[in-house]
Each structure stands twice: as structure tokens, then as C-alpha cells.
Amino acid sequence: MFNRSISKLPTVGAMSATVFAAVAFIATPAFAQEVPEHGVYILNSVLFLMAGFLVMFMAAGFCMLEAGLVRAKNTTMQLTKNMALFSIAAIGYYLIGYNLMYPLGTWSVEGVLSGLFPAIAVMEAVGVAPDAVDDLSYATTASDYFFQLMFCAATASIVSGTLAERIKLWPFLLFTLILTAFIYPLQASWKWGGGFLDEMGFLDFAGSTVVHSVGGWAALAGALVLGARTGKYKDGRVVPMPGANLPLATLGTFILWLGWFGFNGGSQLAMGTVSDVADVSRIFANTNAAAAGGSLVALVLTQIMYRKADLTMVLNGALAGLVSITAEPLTPSLGVATLIGGVGGVIVVIAVPLLDKFKIDDVVGAIPVHLIAGIWGTLAVPLTNSDASFGTQISGIVVVGVFTFVVSWLVWTVINMVVGIRVSEEDELIGLDQAELGMDSYPEFSKQV
């Protein structure tokens, strides 16, 4: 069976891995020292399970980050959206997403549309025997499904933050279903499904473009159709609406930081050989370095620019650092990884006020963090990976960007015309918790006027 991993293996790693594997296979004395085929299969699957639950936990991270950065009167709604979108992703990806994303070589439109579309995801049989597994050289189908589903859900989580505090619950969830069942998996198939972007040589190790920029583009389209929160931009001035609970936002950021080891590390897609586990290890170390770089740069810059360090920017900075390294967490050295992440920090500090200039109201800063830093991260791949070229990287960014933005914009516009995506101004004033859900997030704490 066609190998899910082939399109995603970091070329450098892949080569030496393969070469070495070959060598080792012949070299009889060394042979007994090799991990047996089943062991490789098991260890690869363990990587997916471990990385998968770490990425799953990122849903909690996004939820806490957003719950902390919205105002108290919209917090219950933000929590509800995050719980619901994570659940909906599980449905959408199961129904058509998974097979739309991984054609396994069979295309109905070569390199563009999976031949397995539409079809639900099917796991290997219970107690499957080694000779009956889908791909003994890779990992269990269910562990791969579990891991990939979490990426799909993460994409949806990105959108909810930007559109917070003014979008209606159900229209948002409808978009989420379309995003997780169709938009995300389709464009992901072009790269990770072995489609035309992969053929082109576009490189995106763990998804700066395929995951993060896609979430960012969908969020941007939504923000434009939806408009800014009432009173956010008043006679030419920006009116900040501070988040109600910064400890929650910080907790969310730490959880995302943790989950990212699974996000990037798991994207090695293999852990059963010496070189694979060494690569996964490099990725863990680099991922941490990039996050540190992003948060420190944001800390220093805000101190210099505003003469006061801005925690919310530091949180965004750490995440931007993580997004920046996601396209290539393997090849950079620790120092370079720190710098790549650091640029993410610069992006946040510059882009957040810039978006406000354009009256694009992004409640949690998801567009700078996931879209802009995602583009930067994708462009940075050629800096440390000779298999990547700026031209190809740019085409990949543009193709994915245009597709995702246009389709998302259309979907948002249609939903808006049909049911309307925005709550009434009065409901917005009262807050979505009371107006739409009738449930306060902190019912007992009296709020300052």
C-alpha cells in the first residue's frame, strides 16, 4: 500500500535513513543489532499515539488562551465554541476529511482531488495480523488517523479566536464543519497527500502553511465578512478590550507549547530507527528553542517600543516562534531555530497593531501568529534545507493562500447572506453569554463598570 509518510519525510532525514537502512540490511553482522521490522512499525505507531495526544491537548490550550483573552461577558460562548469545534472536527474528518486528504496514490483529479473522496475513514481490523496491516513499513492506520485528525482540529481552533465576541454560535460551527471536512483536507492533500504541491517540491514539515496559514486565512476571511467588534475602532482610534483572565491565557500558551512537541516531533512520522529517533529529538530541541526566541523577542521589543513589557504579546510571541519553526523544525541548528522563532516574535509585535490600522479585528492575534508567522516559517525553510527553493515555497504559500482565502470568503459570505453570522449590536453589548446562551462564565464575581 502507498506509504502515507513518503510525501512528508524530511528529505535529508529520509535519505540517510534509507541509505543507512539499506546498508544495515546487507551488513549481516550488524543485522542482529537492527530493530526488527515489527519493532519499527510499533515504535512509529507509538510516536503517533504520543504525539497525537499531545496535539489533542492543544485544543485545551487554544480554549484557555481564547477564554483568557476575551471579555468575561463572552467567555462561556468561547468555551462552548472550542468544545464544539473540536467535536465537529472529529465528525468532519471522519466522514470525508481523512480520505480526501490521503488519496494513497489514487486520484480522481491527478494531484488535486483524492480518488477516495467521498469515503469515511476505516481503521485496521481488531487484532490485525502483521501480514494484514495496511502498511507494515509505516504505522497503524488508527494511530495515523488519530494524529492527523488533531492537526485538522487545530486548524479550526485558530479560526475561533479571531472571530470571538461577535459571531453567532451555529454559523461558526457550520463553517467549522466545512473547514474540517473539506477545505483543510483538500489543500492538505496537495502536499501531505502526495499531490501537486508535493510533486513541485514544496516543503512544509509540520504545517506552517498547510495547517497554520490555512487557519489564519480562514480567520482573515471571516474577520472581513464579520467586521470588527462594536466600538473597537472609534473615530480613528483603537479601543482595546483587555482579556478578562490572563492566567488562563498564559496557561493556554504553555499547553500549546507542550502540544507542539507532538505537533512537530510527530511529523517526523517515524521513530523506529536510530536516525528517525535522533531526528525527532532534534525537532523537540529546536521547537523549544524557537518558542523561547519568539517569546523573548516579543518581551524585549514591547519593553523598548512601549516602555512596558506586554504579556499578551509575549504569549503571542512564543506561539509565533512555534509556528515559524513548524515548516522546518529538523534542519536548523539550535541557534538558527532560536532566531527563526525570534523573527516570529518581531512579526507579532509589528503585525498586531498593523491589523488594527486596517480595522481588522483579530481578538487573540491569531492572524499574526498563525498566518503571517506561518508564511515566514515556510519562507525560512530554504535557509537551512537545501532541498527547498524560495520559488517553490512561495508558490506553495500562494496556492494554499488563494484557495483557502477565496473558498473561506465565499462560504462565510453565503452563510452570512442566508442566516447572518453576526449577533445584534445590542446582544454584543450585553455579551454573547447572556444574549445567546443565558449563562455567565463567572456568575458570582462582580464586574467593574
Added chain:
Amino acid sequence: MFNRSISKLPTVGAMSATVFAAVAFIATPAFAQEVPEHGVYILNSVLFLMAGFLVMFMAAGFCMLEAGLVRAKNTTMQLTKNMALFSIAAIGYYLIGYNLMYPLGTWSVEGVLSGLFPAIAVMEAVGVAPDAVDDLSYATTASDYFFQLMFCAATASIVSGTLAERIKLWPFLLFTLILTAFIYPLQASWKWGGGFLDEMGFLDFAGSTVVHSVGGWAALAGALVLGARTGKYKDGRVVPMPGANLPLATLGTFILWLGWFGFNGGSQLAMGTVSDVADVSRIFANTNAAAAGGSLVALVLTQIMYRKADLTMVLNGALAGLVSITAEPLTPSLGVATLIGGVGGVIVVIAVPLLDKFKIDDVVGAIPVHLIAGIWGTLAVPLTNSDASFGTQISGIVVVGVFTFVVSWLVWTVINMVVGIRVSEEDELIGLDQAELGMDSYPEFSKQV
């Protein structure tokens, strides 16, 4: 040595696994490709360690869920109870629980009472050699102990939520000791210790009945002896007492969701063969699907029934979905798992108000989630696992239910008669934090009247 796993292996998985193993052993050419015996032992142990720390983290999940759903004036107490019960479980299970639960074939009352009772838990020696381990075909004793202890603690966590806001600290902790040292392990031995329920063919993969319904029964007995919170049921009407911190409750739910991958996945009890790791992977995917089903159904139902989505029901729904799939997370397909979990969501939306009708005051909805959904999950096993029969499943449910409820009820009643389990009405009015602990959970935030 008698194999701890034998009684718990999912039959289907077990069979093919064994069959295949046998085959493989003979087939010399394949042999070199096998994972060596030590590797299997190590990988099984790694499963227990990984799953164990995930289930351990569920203690934080329960704690946050409960801390978020009680009122601010009782939050410090709820936190204290959760910290304490988790610690007490470690004592009770160590002193007698573990050996009471796993007789390893030696019964003092055949199939009913462990022959190793009473005896403390003893781990393998430091740096134990392969030929000296307790069971080289299974896993390290300490990893098994660690994993099983966390299940015992989870049972206790379930009880604290239902009885919140009116039960005294120490009587509650006394019951916890009895539950974790005696009640839980004894009934668990009947199934997972290879006792008479296991002989009967009762199937409960990860504990919808053995863990969740037991926690639920103990909570129900406690709720009946304890009575409802003052003012909860006033002249025939239900007076809601909204939770003080919904972000915490949501965080708790996400943490529980995460921990459940360890809860169900670890219950495969093996990860060292291709078929075992494939089964663990299936379980991860199914567990996630069921949670998603439960939360979405609760979301839609509350929207339809109350015209407003109810976050607290969505949280309960996700958990009910998880409990529902716990009895058989392996054999269902992803779609069926989603449906089984979805029924859990229905249960929550119907049972929560129903309990109020009977004036049973369950502060966090633990009875619908763990008891009722636990029964449903156990009954659902035959739907996808041909080795299960409704008759046997029902007998198992009844036996465990009657035993746990009756014994718990007696223990609660005795404690109540001797020391009294309920705080004074005045203390309840002031709140347990001030009255019993003299420490506010949020001392600086002014509370609304």
C-alpha cells in the same frame, strides 16, 4: 506467575494476537522480524507508564471540573477534597487494594475474595533481571501497579463531585479510604482479578461498570444519605446554583478527555506486538469519536429543548460519551463509537433534570455521566462484540451495582450516625471555605449578592 492481563484482554484482540503469535513463532523466516520477548515486555510496560500518567492527570481534570461547577464559597473545600482523595487512594490501594484486586489465581473464597488479602503491594526488586521478573510475558509489576492505582483514584474522584458543597471534609475522606482500599478493589477483582464475573464472561474493557458505575453508585448512596443542598429544592421548584468558574470546568473536561486515551488505551494491557499496538490505536481513535459524539449531541439537544445551548451539559455530554465507550472501545467502528458516545449525550440531557425531579442533588452531574452512561456503555458491548451477551452484561451490572450501592449506603449511614457527614445549615450558608477551612478560594474578588 498468573498473568494479570489474561482476564482483561479483549477477546477478539486476544485471539488473533495469540493465534498470530503462535504462527509467527513457528515460521522461522518471519522470526527475525519479530519483536524479541524483552521488547514486548518493555513496550507493554511503557504503555502502562504512559497511560498511567495520563490517567493520573485525570485527577487534575476532576478537580478543575468540580472546582468550576461549585460556588465560590465552597471551592477551596472542593480543591482540598480532590487533593486529599487522590493521596488517600495511593495509601488505600497500596495497603490492601492492589492485592485484594489481583489475587493472581489464589482465592480465599473462589472467584470472590483474593487469597492475597490483606497484604501490601510489593514491587519487583531494583534492577530486576529478566529471569526474575514477576511475568516476563506481561509488564513490570510497578508499571501495572501505577496504572491500576490511577483507576482506583478516578473512582474516588467521581464521588466528590456529587456530594460537593455540603459534606464535611473528614467523613468524606474516611469514606474515600474505605472505597479505595476495599469497595473498589474487591468488586474489581471479580472481573479484572479473574473472579466470578470474569468467569461468567462479563465484559468491561476499561471499566464503564467496574470503575465509573462504581463511583456513581457510591456517589448516589452518599447523595441519598446526605440529602440535597439547602434551598436546592424549594416549594417544588429546582433552584439552580450555577458554577462559579466555567473556564475551569471546561479545562477539567479537556484534561479528562486527554486522560481517557490512557484510561482506555492502556486497558489493552499490551503494546508489544503489531496487533496490540493496532488495537491501542483503534481505541484512541474510538475514544475520541465517542467524546465528540457525546458533546455534540448534548449541544444540539440543549439548543432544541431549551433554545439555548448549555455549556455545562456539553461538558457532561463529552464525559458521558467517554464513559459510554469505556466498556468496549476496541471493537466498534469509528461511526458506531460516535453513536455510542452520542447516546451518552442524550443520557446527560435527560438524566440531569430527572435526578432533580427525584430531589437527588448531584452538583456536577456525576451520576448521569458515570453511573447511567456507565450502565449504557456496558449494555452496548454486545452490539459490537460477539463475545458479550446482554444477559451476562446485565448480571454484571446488577451484581456490581447492588454490592457497591448497599455497602456504600451502609458505610455512609454508619459514618453519618457516628460523626455526622453534613455541615450545619449555617455553615452551608456561609460556605464550607469559611466555615470549615477559613480560607477563601478567591479572596480578592468581590462577589455578587
Added chain:
Amino acid sequence: MFNRSISKLPTVGAMSATVFAAVAFIATPAFAQEVPEHGVYILNSVLFLMAGFLVMFMAAGFCMLEAGLVRAKNTTMQLTKNMALFSIAAIGYYLIGYNLMYPLGTWSVEGVLSGLFPAIAVMEAVGVAPDAVDDLSYATTASDYFFQLMFCAATASIVSGTLAERIKLWPFLLFTLILTAFIYPLQASWKWGGGFLDEMGFLDFAGSTVVHSVGGWAALAGALVLGARTGKYKDGRVVPMPGANLPLATLGTFILWLGWFGFNGGSQLAMGTVSDVADVSRIFANTNAAAAGGSLVALVLTQIMYRKADLTMVLNGALAGLVSITAEPLTPSLGVATLIGGVGGVIVVIAVPLLDKFKIDDVVGAIPVHLIAGIWGTLAVPLTNSDASFGTQISGIVVVGVFTFVVSWLVWTVINMVVGIRVSEEDELIGLDQAELGMDSYPEFSKQV
């Protein structure tokens, strides 16, 4: 290449492990049952990755614990410090810390100063082949780096809690850089780098002394130079300043508890043999037992001494239990581990008020938990490990203590003289969030006077 693990392997485990390995190697029949060399390398690396991300998450634990125990007006600052210090540790440890800590046998001052100082950390090449790895008998360099870095960061986290609510942001971060780049790695090299303390036979399995007491000593020095919070000690009486958010503090404690399985378990440094995985399992079980012991003892003692259980002491007690078992989590039996942890609980209940007597203002109780319990844990090693002697343990404690305290005190004093480490009394009154950052942690909740 010199083996990073050699100096840290628990002797008992090491011996039997080696002996057995030798035996096994000869015993041809058994041979096929051995885990191949590559498998051991991979599994050891997996241990580091898994344990590493667990220890990384402890940064979130410290952050939440501290954010919950400071007052609302200083919470944003505490969050900022925790995010920043974790990032700074990644820089300091990368630049010189790692190679300062692990000389790999080359000393510029024998047993005292690494010959690899100063030098940045360098990982193995991308897709490194087995014959090119740094140490095929150990684990990937990057996984080791990742794991060790998290210990360094934990040391810094300890300091921030003690000095909360009155120290300026930047001076604190400057100290953090010096601590993580120089102070921690240097003294750690004396033991874990194979330096003179290791030669002496000083035993500290996971760092009761090397990590926790070092954080504690640095915190103590800082507290003395910094002084107590204004109004904390008023005409001979202690004026408590209750933490603003106990649920956060409890969450933080649970997260730390979780992370500790990685902290202690990973310190086995190997998981690829039957005896190593059995040892890791023992460590998991013992670590949990010690935490339970510490929290329960604190619960009971505060109930007896103050007639009211004190949650904040219970949280400290659990952590003190964990610190106490950290020097030797392997050799004790479950019961003894519980007792060793229990003594940690006693320490907390006695030492917290005692420090106040000396007007040493430790906001979160880090000194009792990490320094005093760390000393106790180190002294307790000989109780269960015959390779340890009280004399050597005491010398180790003293050497590390004197060095860390003196150097830290000097650094604090110099920084204080040059820039001043303390905010103005007025800023302290207003709160650091407003005064230094201009950002409230909970802007909407009205605060009680």
C-alpha cells in the same frame, strides 16, 4: 564517547543491569530474545523525550502555582516572569550551560570546571547513522539535551516564586540568565557531569540537591537581599497576604505532580532493558507515593495544629513529598517512599511559619519545599541505598549549598547595587501589574478592599 549516563545510573540498577546484560550476551539461546542495541538506544531516547515534555510542562505548573498564590495586583507580572524565565533558560543552557554541565570527561579543572566551557550545545546531524551517533549505548544527544534543559529551567522557576510581588522584572531575568547559564550547570557538573562530587560517591538520583536545593538557595539569597514585602511583618506580627486564586495554585500543583514522573523517571536515563524499565516503573510508583505522603501529612498536621486544614500547606506538602523522594526514588519500597514524602509534609508545616519568624518572606513556600525538603531527601538516601553514606551526602549538600548561596548572594547584591532589584514602595502598594506593566491580570473583576 564518554557516557553521559555513567555518573547518574542508580548503582544497584546499574550493577544488576550490567551483570545481566553481560550474561545475556554470552547466553546464545537467550540472545534472540534480547532487545537489539539500536532498540535500547531508541527506547532510551524515547524515555528522554517523554520525560522531557513532562518536565517541560512543570513550567506551566510553577507558573499556575505562583499565579494562584500571589495577589491579583501582581499576577500579570508573575505570569510574565514565568514565561520569560523559561525562555531565558533555553538561551542560557544552549549558549554555555549544557557543555558546562557535561564535560564528557574533558576537564579544564579536573572534576570542577568542564573542558567544554565555553561552547554552545550541538546536536547530532540530521538523519545521523548509528555508527555516527555520539553514544550508541546511551541515547540521542538532542533528547538528552531536551531533557536536561528542562531541569535547568525548573531550577529557575523555583526562584521566581519566593521573590514574587516586589522584585523588578529585568533584574530578576538577568539573575535567571546567570543561574541557568552558569550557576546551575557548573555545580551540576560536579555530580552529573562526573565531577568531584560524583567521584566522592555523592548520590542524588534526580536532583533533590542538584536541582531543588540549588533553586532554593538562590531564592533564599535573593530573599535576603531583596527583603520582605512591605507590611508583611508589622510590629512583630506576620501579616498574611492570601493568594488570589487557589484553583490555579491547585492546578499548578497537580501539573507539577504529573511532571515529576518525568523528572524522576527520566533520571533513570535508560529504558531499553528489562531491568531499566522495571526501575523506571518503580520510580513512577514511588514518586506518586511520596507526593501522597507529603500532602496527607500536611493535611492532618494543619488540621491538628490550626484546627483547620490549610489547602496551601497541602499543596506545598505534596510538592515537598516529591522533592524529598527525588534524591532516591528507586531504592525505597512503596511504604518507605510514602514515609520519606511524609517527612516532607512535616517540613512544610514547620518551616513555613519558621521562615516568617526570621522575617524571610517566601511568597509561595519554595524554600521549605525545595531547599529544606531537598536537603532532607538527600540525607534520606542512605536509609535505602547502601551505596550512600551520610558523610558524603552531607558534604555534597554543603558544597553545593555554600557555592550556590554565596555566588547567588553576590550576584543579587551586585545587581542590586548597580540597578536595584526592588520596586518602589509606592509601586508595590499599587501592584507590579499596574506599576511595572500597566496591565491587570483580571481587569474586569472588582477587587475587595
Added chain:
Amino acid sequence: MTMKYIVAIIQPGRLTAVHEALTAIGIEGLTTSEVQGYGRQKGKSEMYRGAEYTVHFLPKVKIEIAVDSKMAEKVVETIKSASESGKIGDGKIFTLDLESALRIRTGETGADAL
């Protein structure tokens, strides 16, 4: 004057009782807020991490009611009996003159506005 402005400081736990009693005698409006009070009841002493301390200000509820003078006496009486526990800290009821009142919605003034 024809209207009184009654300010009552009561124990938090008594609000519901007072509210019900006042509705019973036909009071159609009132305003409440959380306050922290100090008085004879000198505050309470607590333990925190082994240190004893006194909380000087205790949570109370403040009720403000504008009423027609004729009702004033009755309202005060009602609040008293509904909030009285006999324990120290029960609180106070203050009566001030109210010169004028206006109902924003309708512009009604004087007693009609209440």
C-alpha cells in the same frame, strides 16, 4: 419631606428574607450592593499558612430604598425583623431625606417614580 432614602446594612445571608418581606409589603423596587463593614463585631481572626490575622472588614449587603415617607417606618420595621438574628454584626438601618426622585423611563417624578 415627602420621601425618604433608606440605607440598610445587613448580613449577606439575610438578603433573600428581606427582599421577600419587602415585596410582601408592596415595595416594588430596591437597589443592593456588596460592601465591607466594620463595627462592634471587630472582624474575625483567621489562619493562613500558620500565621494568625484579623479580617477587619466583613462582607455585608447594602440595600437602598427610596420610599414615600408614609411607608418609611413600615419599611424600616420590615427590614429589621427580616434581617435580625440577634447576633453582633446584624447591621444598621439609616434613613435620610429624599428631596426628589425621577423615573428615567417615564419621566414620572416624586412618589410615582418609586
Added chain:
Amino acid sequence: MTMKYIVAIIQPGRLTAVHEALTAIGIEGLTTSEVQGYGRQKGKSEMYRGAEYTVHFLPKVKIEIAVDSKMAEKVVETIKSASESGKIGDGKIFTLDLESALRIRTGETGADAL
């Protein structure tokens, strides 16, 4: 007397409007606080976990302004028009006599203190 103490209970959403309107007519100081009110607007009914219940007390904002008697009328008018929505629950404006005022910083008294 020469000064009035105006107490207005308004809808939270109206504070900004009222504040701006008052600044416009030259009011240089005021004090606000969160209160929970009960009145004709009998509170609202909510669902929580399948149970219906009524929230009797609704969040309101209380504004206190000490003004020179000459200004009183105008201030009341301004608050009224700025906070009026015509919907039940708009609130009330009460005017009390103010005997004396003192500016802590300067010791100024009477109208100068405002």
C-alpha cells in the same frame, strides 16, 4: 441647601453615554459603582442544566454626583436623556440635599470642592 447629592441608577450599557453627556455640560467629577437592582422589571428567567429559574437582581450602575444646586436640575435632565431607552429597567434618579463637601487634596469646601 446650596449643594445636591444626586444618585442615579442606570443600565450598565448606558454609562459611557451618560459620562460623555455630563462632561459635555461641564461636570468634572462623579463616582460610579456596580449595584444589583430590583424593580418593575421583575428580573429575568434563565435555564441552567435543564432547570428554569429567575434572577431577581439585575446588574445596574450607580452614579453619584455632588453638584451645586443650580446645576442639579440640568444634571438630572442630562442623565435622564442620556440613559433613557424607554425600556423597563431604565432606572431612577434620586436627589438628596448635600450639606457640605470637602476636597481632600486642597481642603477647599463647598461648591469649590466639586
Added chain:
Amino acid sequence: MTMKYIVAIIQPGRLTAVHEALTAIGIEGLTTSEVQGYGRQKGKSEMYRGAEYTVHFLPKVKIEIAVDSKMAEKVVETIKSASESGKIGDGKIFTLDLESALRIRTGETGADAL
């Protein structure tokens, strides 16, 4: 009248000082609450995510004290000196007439109730 109702708006940081000073002159009871004020001190400007904005309402503490007229002057003086920092934003002290007072616990009225 024979009693005064004193309302003081002060800086939060000054409460303890004021409280101690008042106890010193024999004031046995008072009620405090958090308020947000606006005045000459026009509020402060902050940065949040790169945007500057002004916080119009600053946190203040409101103290309410019912006293015997004879004490009024002294109480005002005491509050003034204890809360004065000379900085803008120090606040105000207002004195209203208090017609009657009642101690709920005992039923005592007038000055005895205070």
C-alpha cells in the same frame, strides 16, 4: 439634625490609614465599598497590544459613616488628614444629614445605634 451621614471617596491605598485614624478617635463603625471615580484626575493612559487608551474611571474606595453631629467635624478632619497625599485624585468628603438610625440587633435608635 443630630446625626450626619458622611460619605468619603478616597484612594484605595489609604483605607488602612483612615481606618486606624478613625478607630483612634473612637469611631466604632463604618462601611466601605469599591467604586470607580472620575474627576480632575482625568484617568490614566495605558498600552494594550500596541494600542494606547485611557482608563476614565479609576478605582477608589468609598467610606460611609453615620456619626453624631458633634463628631462630624472631627471625623471629616481625621479622614482628610489620614487620606491626604496632596496628589490629584485624593478624593472628596461629603456630609449629608441623617434623620434616623437603627441598630438591627438591639433596636436602639439615634446616636446609640451608631
